[in-house]
Amino acid sequence: MGRRRVTLADVAEASGVSATTASxxxxxxxxxxxxxxxxxxxxxxxxxxxxxxxxxxxxxLRTGRSQTIGFVSDTVASxxxxxxxIEGAVEAAHKRGFLVFVGESGGDPAVERALVETxxxxxxxGIVFAAMYTxxxxxxxxxxxxxxxxxxxxxxxxxxxxxVLPDEVGAGRSAAQVVVDAGHRAGVHLIGAGPGLEDxxxxxxxxxxxxxxxxxxxxxxxxxxxxxxxCPKWMPEDGYTATREVLRRHRPRMLVCFNDRLAFxxxxxxxxxxxxxxxxxxVIGFDDHPIASWxxxxxxxxxxxxxxxxxxxxxxxxxxxxxRRRGNRTPVVHRVPMPVRVGGSVAPPRAGNA
Amino acid sequence: MGRRRVTLADVAEASGVSATTASxxxxxxxxxxxxxxxxxxxxxxxxxxxxxxxxxxxxxLRTGRSQTIGFVSDTVASxxxxxxxIEGAVEAAHKRGFLVFVGESGGDPAVERALVETxxxxxxxGIVFAAMYTxxxxxxxxxxxxxxxxxxxxxxxxxxxxxVLPDEVGAGRSAAQVVVDAGHRAGVHLIGAGPGLEDxxxxxxxxxxxxxxxxxxxxxxxxxxxxxxxCPKWMPEDGYTATREVLRRHRPRMLVCFNDRLAFxxxxxxxxxxxxxxxxxxVIGFDDHPIASWxxxxxxxxxxxxxxxxxxxxxxxxxxxxxRRRGNRTPVVHRVPMPVRVGGSVAPPRAGNA
DNA sequence: GTCGCCTGCTAAACCGTGTTAGCTTGTCGG
DNA sequence: CCGACAAGCTAACACGGTTTAGCAGGCGAC
Numbered sequence: 001m002g003r004r005r006v007t008l009a010d011v012a013e014a015s016g017v018s019a020t021t022a023s024x025x026x027x028x029x030x031x032x033x034x035x036x037x038x039x040x041x042x043x044x045x046x047x048x049x050x051x052x053x054x055x056x057x058x059x060x061l062r063t064g065r066s067q068t069i070g071f072v073s074d075t076v077a078s079x080x081x082x083x084x085x086i087e088g089a090v091e092a093a094h095k096r097g098f099l100v101f102v103g104e105s106g107g108d109p110a111v112e113r114a115l116v117e118t119x120x121x122x123x124x125x126g127i128v129f130a131a132m133y134t135x136x137x138x139x140x141x142x143x144x145x146x147x148x149x150x151x152x153x154x155x156x157x158x159x160x161x162x163x164v165l166p167d168e169v170g171a172g173r174s175a176a177q178v179v180v181d182a183g184h185r186a187g188v189h190l191i192g193a194g195p196g197l198e199d200x201x202x203x204x205x206x207x208x209x210x211x212x213x214x215x216x217x218x219x220x221x222x223x224x225x226x227x228x229x230x231c232p233k234w235m236p237e238d239g240y241t242a243t244r245e246v247l248r249r250h251r252p253r254m255l256v257c258f259n260d261r262l263a264f265x266x267x268x269x270x271x272x273x274x275x276x277x278x279x280x281x282x283v284i285g286f287d288d289h290p291i292a293s294w295x296x297x298x299x300x301x302x303x304x305x306x307x308x309x310x311x312x313x314x315x316x317x318x319x320x321x322x323x324r325r326r327g328n329r330t331p332v333v334h335r336v337p338m339p340v341r342v343g344g345s346v347a348p349p350r351a352g353n354a
Numbered sequence: 355m356g357r358r359r360v361t362l363a364d365v366a367e368a369s370g371v372s373a374t375t376a377s378x379x380x381x382x383x384x385x386x387x388x389x390x391x392x393x394x395x396x397x398x399x400x401x402x403x404x405x406x407x408x409x410x411x412x413x414x415l416r417t418g419r420s421q422t423i424g425f426v427s428d429t430v431a432s433x434x435x436x437x438x439x440i441e442g443a444v445e446a447a448h449k450r451g452f453l454v455f456v457g458e459s460g461g462d463p464a465v466e467r468a469l470v471e472t473x474x475x476x477x478x479x480g481i482v483f484a485a486m487y488t489x490x491x492x493x494x495x496x497x498x499x500x501x502x503x504x505x506x507x508x509x510x511x512x513x514x515x516x517x518v519l520p521d522e523v524g525a526g527r528s529a530a531q532v533v534v535d536a537g538h539r540a541g542v543h544l545i546g547a548g549p550g551l552e553d554x555x556x557x558x559x560x561x562x563x564x565x566x567x568x569x570x571x572x573x574x575x576x577x578x579x580x581x582x583x584x585c586p587k588w589m590p591e592d593g594y595t596a597t598r599e600v601l602r603r604h605r606p607r608m609l610v611c612f613n614d615r616l617a618f619x620x621x622x623x624x625x626x627x628x629x630x631x632x633x634x635x636x637v638i639g640f641d642d643h644p645i646a647s648w649x650x651x652x653x654x655x656x657x658x659x660x661x662x663x664x665x666x667x668x669x670x671x672x673x674x675x676x677x678r679r680r681g682n683r684t685p686v687v688h689r690v691p692m693p694v695r696v697g698g699s700v701a702p703p704r705a706g707n708a
Numbered sequence: 709g710t711c712g713c714c715t716g717c718t719a720a721a722c723c724g725t726g727t728t729a730g731c732t733t734g735t736c737g738g
Numbered sequence: 739c740c741g742a743c744a745a746g747c748t749a750a751c752a753c754g755g756t757t758t759a760g761c762a763g764g765c766g767a768c
Contacts, residue, residue, distance in 0.1 A: 007723095007724060007725090008724065008725060009724080009725095017747080017748090018747070018748045018749080019724090019725080019726095019748085020726085020727080020747075020748055020749080021746090021747065021748075023725065023726060023727085024726090024727095024747095027725095027726080033746090033747095034744090034745055034746060034747085035746070035747080036745085036746065036747090039746080039747085053471065053474075053475050054475060054724090054725075055415070055475065055477070055723090055724050055725070056472075056475045056476045056477075057411050057414045057415045057420065057476060057477050057723090057724080057725090058415050058723070058724035058725045058726090058753085059724080059725055059726075060411045060725095060753095061409070061411045061412050061415055061723090061724085061725075061726095061752095061753050061754065061755090062724085062725050062726045062727085062752075062753050063725085063726065063727095063753090064753085066411065066476075068476070071456075075441075083437035083440075086437075086440070086456065087429075087458055090456055090457060090458050091458065094457065094458075094465075094468075094469070097472075099455050099457065099472060099473065099476060100455065100456055100457075101453050101454065101455060101456075102425075102440065102444055102454055102455075102456040103444060103448065103453065103454075104441055104444050104445060104448075111448075114448075115448070117407065118410075118451075118453060119453065120407075121407050121408060121409065121410045122410045122411060122420075122422070122453065123409070123410075123411050235648070236648040237648075240650070261648065264648060265648075268650055271625060291645065291648075294589070294590040294591075294615065294618060294619075294645075296594070296622055361753095361754060361755085362754065362755060363754075363755090371717080371718090372717070372718045372719080373718090373754090373755080373756095374717075374718055374719080374720095374756085374757085375716090375717065375718075377755065377756060377757090378717095378756090378757095381755095381756080387716090387717095388714090388715060388716055388717080389716070389717075390715090390716065390717090393716085393717085408754090408755075409753085409754050409755065411753090411754080411755090412723085412753070412754035412755040412756090413754080413755060413756075414723095414755095415722095415723050415724065415725090415753090415754085415755080415756095416722075416723050416754085416755055416756045416757080417723085417755090417756065417757095418723085
């Protein structure tokens with residue numbers, strides 16, 4: 001502890017060459033700039049021996065590239081499900097030799113701006129700007145000072161920033177297809193949103209898109225949704241209440257819940273009513289929240305691929321570094337597929353009492 | 355976009371002073387080094403006007419301090435509950451002008467070492483080394499090259515590193531006290547660990563310490579635990595199985611579950627058996643996992659203060675920077691209290707059938 | 709008058725690397 | 739014998755700040 005770190009000059013001196021030569025060798029440009037194999041070998045050996053490590057700060061100062069990216073979110077880290085996005089981003093970055101600054105704004109625009117600025121002060125090569133749940137975001141000034149990618153969000157106003165989003169329409173289709181494939185044609189109810197595209201929680205693009213996908217498939221199969229319940233929040237409590245509401249008036253066969261927490265609430269209401277999943281009522285959810293695998297029976301759900309989203313965002317961002325200058329001015333929306341996780345909560349309707 | 359950033363030299367020139375003077379003013383050392391108020395005012399004004407921002411890289415290169423800390427964990431970000439630690443750390447750091455590098459090792463020692471090294475390459479001022487669940491960790495070489503704090507972990511071998519841990523013994527006491535205060539004296543069962551201090555999942559210091567605290571209070575109150583079930587993993591499935599086991603042989607009044615997921619499993623088993631919480635059986639858990647507030651009735655639990663743990667770790671680390679040199683060689687263990695979150699799952703035992 | 713001290717400021721070195729321009733030496737053609 | 743050229747290397751500067759040493763001028767004391 002405390003001993004001065006080995007510097008490039010130390011390596012150069014110890015191997016009897018100039019700092020220039022050592023630099024060229026250690027940044028892999030020896031061949032290209034005609035350094036003898038003998039010298040190259042010697043430099044590498046001493047560097048290794050002395051335990052030399054490049055000072056990334058000084059490299060960054062000189063080259064303008066810091067091998068660092070920023071990850072700014074409203075409240076991803078704390079959320080119980082979206083942490084996977086950070087993990088994916090950090091992992092993908094590390095794989096390419098990048099380190100990630102993580103910042104949380106709590107949704108405060110002033111903090112957002114401060115984070116973006118202080119990251120640029122540290123010369124991050126780019127920034128991933130993420131939202132906990134999919135929605136339209138106002139982009140802070142300063143985000144455009146460097147490469148940036150939106151994760152789980154779209155720009156509120158016109159912008160040239162690329163974005164990475166879950167394929168919610170496809171998810172809606174997938175969920176509906178599970179319902180159709182199980183043979184359900186009647187007794188289908190929606191918990192969380194619908195029936196119209198405007199009956200959604202505020203700003204929830206996910207709700208709209210899932211509805212669009214579902215309608216598409218239901219219509220093709222000739223299925224008419226019996227009832228739909230918009231819930232202002234998508235928590236277990238809301239799913240519980242909405243399901244009780246359904247049970248008061250109907251005899252449902254299939255509940256499509258707009259997320260797994262709603263489905264959890266539905267399970268509770270169904271259990272209270274003495275109904276069995278999936279024998280009496282089938283249930284499907286969205287997100288693949290941890291809770292889905294803890295329910296009995298395991299909930300069938302369409303997964304939000306948080307890890308993949310994080311990975312993808314970083315890959316798009318790193319791709320931007322290389323494609324820079326080639327005036328790529330049109331914003332691209334990258335959709336990450338949402339896979340179905342099959343549990344035991346969906347069964348064919350019981351014969352005779354549909 | 356694309357315009358060169360404003361540099362210190364620009365500010366100096368525009369305000370008609372030397373770079374030295376500008377530097378002194380902008381780093382707040384003007385008074386101490388006798389710069390006239392007039393000059394100070396002028397420099398500050400032009401800096402503001404030009405939108406000057408310090409290049410943190412170059413400051414770091416010169417001073418050796420980067421206003422940056424590293425957060426290395428096995429798998430905190432992805433875990434569904436411990437993300438709060440990152441959030442707390444990031445927040446506390448930001449409040450003091452620090453940014454946080456987040457790295458995840460997945461438990462791989464090689465990755466751990468690589469992360470610590472690459473963070474030191476970027477001249478982090480210190481590192482928080484965190485574990486998802488409390489346990490003894492082997493510290494990677496290189497961690498001692500700078501200030502470091504262990505979070506949610508203790509060093510496996512002798513070390514001078516400070517650590518920040520939840521007060522698990524106190525949590526055990528608190529849980530037991532809730533039981534005692536509710537009036538329970540009989541029919542108490544443990545789900546997850548015990549009865550002996552060796553009947554625990556591998557490496558789970560949390561289990562041991564919670565047991566110690568509980569025993570202490572139970573003994574003082576003259577309570578004897580009827581049965582205890584060690585579960586290798588603490589997942590809902592395990593809680594479900596263990597509770598069914600209990601119900602086969604006993605008529606429990608109070609289930610103390612070693613975490614909330616076990617308690618969730620217990621709820622499922624109790625519901626299946628037609629028993630009501632808390633009228634027939636009281637339940638208490640640990641962690642304050644999101645699931646606790648979704649259960650019906652809400653689970654009473656002793657919270658793992660993830661956010662506070664993250665905050666505390668960073669505060670201890672930052673404190674180290676100042677206390678440096680004053681040979682503080684003895685490792686300190688900081689305990690963060692675990693508060694009780696009262697739900698509706700604990701009630702006095704029903705008269706007559708104890 | 710001169711010595712020392714204080715005020716207000718600056719020139720220059722420095723942090724550790726990347727990069728440009730150019731130097732030496734040897735070979736070869738004419 | 740001279741010039742052109744290639745191979746192999748290096749001196750010096752740049753990046754954007756901080757820090758050390760010291761300078762010019764005014765002022766009071768002796």
